[in-house]
Amino acid sequence: MAAPESPALRALTAAALALPGLAQPLHAAEGDEATFQYGHYKETARELYLGERSAYNPIQVDNLSGGGKFTLMDRWKLAFHYAQDTWSGATPITSAPLALGGNNYPSNNAAISGATPLILGNNTLMYDRQFNPYRLDLDSGDYVKDARLVQTIATASPETRQQGDFRLAYQWDEAEASVNGGVSEEPDYHSAFAGLGGRLDLNQKLTALNLGLDYTNSDIAAHLDPNASPYYDYSNYANQVQVQPGPFGVEIKTLRAVRQDWNTHFSVAQVLTKDALVESGVGYTRSTGYLANPYKVVDFVFVDPDQTPVDTGIPGLPALLTPEVQAVLERRPDARDQVTWDARYVQYVEPLDAALHFDYRFYHDDWGIDAHTFHLDWAQPLGWGWTVTPRFRYYSQSAADFYQPYFLFQQAEPKSGGQFNLAQVPLKAYSSDYRLSGFGALSGGVTVQKKVGKALTLEGGFEYYTHAGDLKLGGGGEASYANFDYYQFNAGLRLDLSAPLSLDIGDGDDHAHHSHKGHAMAHAPAGVMFGHMLERAGETMVGYRYMYSLQSGGSGAMLNGTASVGDAVVVAQGCGGKNRCSYAPSRMAMNMHMLDLMYAPTDWLNLMLMPQFMDMDMDFRQLDGAPPPSGESHNHGGAPRHATGGVGDIGMYALFKLFEMPGHHVHTALGFTAPSGNAGLKMPSSQTFYDYGMQLGSGTWDFRPSLTYTGQDGAWSWGGQLNAIARLESRNEFGYALGDLFQSSLWGGYNLLDWLSASLRGVYTAQGAIQGQYNGPHSETATFDIPANYGGHYWDLGFGLAAMVPEGTFQGNQFAVEWLQPLEDDAHGYQLQRTGSLSATWHLMF
Known part of the structure; x- marks a missing residue:
């Protein structure tokens, strides 16, 4: 038999369940259910400079998820979940002084190249002896002081992440033990994770102690952009970068690395009254290995104060110093300790038949980031099966110790044999990833539920989010160049499998x-x-x-009609006779x-x-004897793959x-x-x-x-x-x-x-x-x-x-x-x- 519940716990559970998606803080017997959900996330276009916005499509993500919870037998519970995310669009890879010439400034072409700010200089960026940046105004030919920053936007082909996980639990009258695990797969990242959990009920089930331990192992295999990688230094990872030949002589560079994460969390939940509950917990995470982002770059600007200044010949303008600029792959510490404290309060408001949820979370790590999160929800049933849940969230964090938009060194560029020597740069870690900067974020949204019959609940939701440096608690956040917004919406359904079915099975009607x-x-x-x-x-x-x-196969797997044909025929005739074919598919999969x-x-x-x-991915190959492609081709990014x-x-x-x-x-x-x-x-x-x-x-x-x-x-x-x-x-x-x-x-x-x-x-x-x-x-x-x-x-x-x-x-x-x-x-x-x-x-x- 299932463990009995107290009346107070049943009342509190009813309040907690009014909020869609809220994990119940205390154990309660639940019916079996299946869930399906679709969500769409999209960022607004990034502002570049002077009101210009990037012409590239911003990041957007389509998410599909589904899962279920089932009673296998008397005390055994099984839950499983599958999620699939497909993302595409452009994202910042670094930031730099606007005067450096990033984003093709000062031209009017806002559709920029990811490599542009890494290699431009061309005397467009200069410094005075106080190390203030100056920009060359091409219209007037004069240098003007300009300390503004700009992000460099880079694009990537769509990719799909797939994750599956499960949880198996055994319940006693006043305790539960569980095991969980799963895998997450994407083209450049593979993770496998497992964990143990336990719960102990005390004080006639009015108090619950929860303890969890999880371990994750991740393998990274990131393709470095062949168009940009010649222009930035990745010598810190030279031993981890594998080089393989790609189509038509393009080298495919793959950074391979491993990271591990250990996480534990302990919490105590207490029923205060029949209508109120409080919960508090602490967590600790230890991460080791490769913790950087292989697609983020940092700009180093070296200004030698002993150089001979350039006399601009412009009255009132000081002599200027010429910088040397290098771009390097970001480097973060290879270990990270993270501590969290969270608290939750749930109040059932009986006169309104509603539930108030307030959550606070404090985060601290040894990278120098402190963060605060406040979350407020109000779940309001409206009758006739409708429930509306408005929500509000505020987040603020300080910057990581090793974060800067770009790094300015008051010295000559370190060199060995006439070449830049990254090993002589006096930094152990560095990143210009805006997500490690100081900022604040506000978001608000609403979820609407409609119960249809005894078994089906439909759900839809919308949220809008604003990320801005000046929203940071206490001020001092990153400049407005890093600001952006996003919105997301979702639609889904939940099916109560314990509700009476319409099938006349086992009801005595033979x-x-x-x-x-x-x-x-x-x-x-x-x-x-x-x-x-x-x-x-x-x-x-x-x-x-x-x-x-x-569809799969190597060379010789191509068909014309019912007959197999070789590469020579495909090269000559496969593109309709107008062009000689350069590529053919080697594998195509559709889900x-x-x-x-x-x-x-x-x-x-x-x-x-x-x-x-749906999602699709295709690998293609260079045809034997094929000519190099002319005009627009598929030889983008070096990797012979579309998704x-x-x-x-x-x-x-x-x-x-x-x-x-x-x-x-x-x-x-x-x-x-x-x-x-x-x-x-x-x-x-x-x-x-x-x-x-x-x-x-x-x-x-x-x-x-x-x-x-x-x-x-x-x-x-x-x-x-x-x-x-x-x-x-x-x-x-x-x-x-x-x-x-x-x-x-x-x-x-x-x-x-x-x-x-x-x-x-x-x-x-x-x-x-x-x-x-x-x-x-x-x-x-x-x-x-x-x-x-x-x-x-x-x-x-x-x-x-x-x-x-x-x-x-x-x-x-x-x-x-x-x-x-x-x-x-x-x-x-x-x-x-x-x-x-x-x-x-x-x-x-x-």
Whole structure:
């Protein structure tokens, strides 16, 4: 049996749960649940100088997350969580005097190069004997005193981070022990983490002691920008930088390093009254290894006071000193000790049926940073299932001891053999990362929840954040050049798995029990969309669908029609005869996450909404015997890789039951996909379009009809489907339209057990080539740049398993998986051979 709860704790838990996402400070028995959430984060454009803003797109992040909490058996609890972040855009890599010439100042080109402020000088920056900076005004030809600073903005290709973690706990009447772990993966960073936790309840469960210990090991493999790395010094990490040949002689430099983090946290929570709770805790983190950011650079400015000054010949202007400028990769200490103290107060306001949450956190580390965080929330139920939660947050920190916007040395540049010698610079650590500066931040937002029925809660939220030096407590923060804002919004749902399900399983109604179980096992394989309908008016279904496809192979894996072709043919003909091809793909992977939301207003009509999130990455290679690319090409950043990710096209459908009799069912789906996915993504470095296959949507409104038949006789089931995608526009706003698609499937299945079935499916797919082409700058140096190299005729064989849990903890949950194995490809133009695709689904009706 579960541990009993005190009445005071139950009242306090109700208050705490009014705030979405608040971790309960005391243990309370909870129902099983599943959660899904999408979030979007975007920074405002960075101000450069004189009111100019960077023309590069600022940082933006699309986040998808999902998880669940389940009771495995009497006292065992399992929680898991998956998160996927895809980020892109431009971010500061350093800061410097405006007079240095950063960001192409004083030209009017605000779309800057990441390397520009590292290599410009050209006598645009001078100093007087008091070491005040002077800027050369190109309009007047005079030097003017100018101490302003500016950030250098650099771009990067989109990258995706994926993280999965779990927590397994065992509960006693007055205690709990848990173990947790997980991994986080991104192209240049791999982390694995594990931890232990424990909780002890005292004083009739009015007091709780919590203790946790976590360890993280991270491996860094950062690609240094080949366009900028020749202009900055990374000799401090020379032994950690590996150099490999890239396409057409471009060197790929990879900085490899390791860091470790140990963390422990202890807290005490105390119920004060039936309506109030207080909690306080302390934490300690020890970090060692490579703690710097491999993409941040520092400018060193050396002014030799013994040099002969330059006489400007301008009345009233002093003689000026000429500096020497060097850019170096930032260097932080290889150890960091961090201490936190946090306090929380929760008050349930009974007359308003609301909850007030106030949190304070103090942070200190041996890098010299002290930080304060104040957080205030008010959770207000409004009735009819609505809850509104406004929130406010203030943050302030002091600067790290080794932070400066740039470093000015009153000495000659140290050299050995006529070259800059970084080892002679009298600093052990240095950084110009604005995140280590002194600043303050204000943010405010609101979350709105709506409970739908007994099991489903919908949630949406918005937050706006302002980062500014003059918001720092006590003043003295960084100058306004480092100020920026961001906003973020999120939408999600929470499904209470402990709520009564609409399935008549285990309720004593044998006829309903067998009907639902049999129909569930007759569902189409996991890779078939629109394969089933809800049977009764008022039913709701929530589901998750994951699809993964892979094309891979080395040299010789390219197809023209059904035949393999070598590099010489691809070079000569793969780019449509207009250019000789330089590149071809060696691997392409796509991950697609879809949420299935279905409701049955009648027993013959289902309404369905299907938002989707996707990410893609592609490795490409230099073709043997290929010429160097001319004009715009994919040889950006040195690393032969592309990646994109974000929101895809959203589907809206209606499913109609056409025919049903015992053992046979026919329905049709009619609907559209809206062009919510970006079909015009551009490479940040060149501002040319990505290849067509890396875009996130079609860019057109698309009609998606389907016709599905399912049948069943005893343990055997079978079915077939015809479906199509018809583009309703001849061109999207970027000048092209994806080809129409037609697909047919036939399958058969057998119930291996009452709850488990296996299936075999044959699939034929025909897709047209892309019509039109990009109406803006784009490369034509690779096979994937050519519209004619898309589409074809494809034959596949699918192997699937499906399960429905008839009773117990996971009663009513339906799971299915299918692997689709290519049998034959008849590709249009020149394409990479397919390897296969995986589909996995989860559905629950209530």
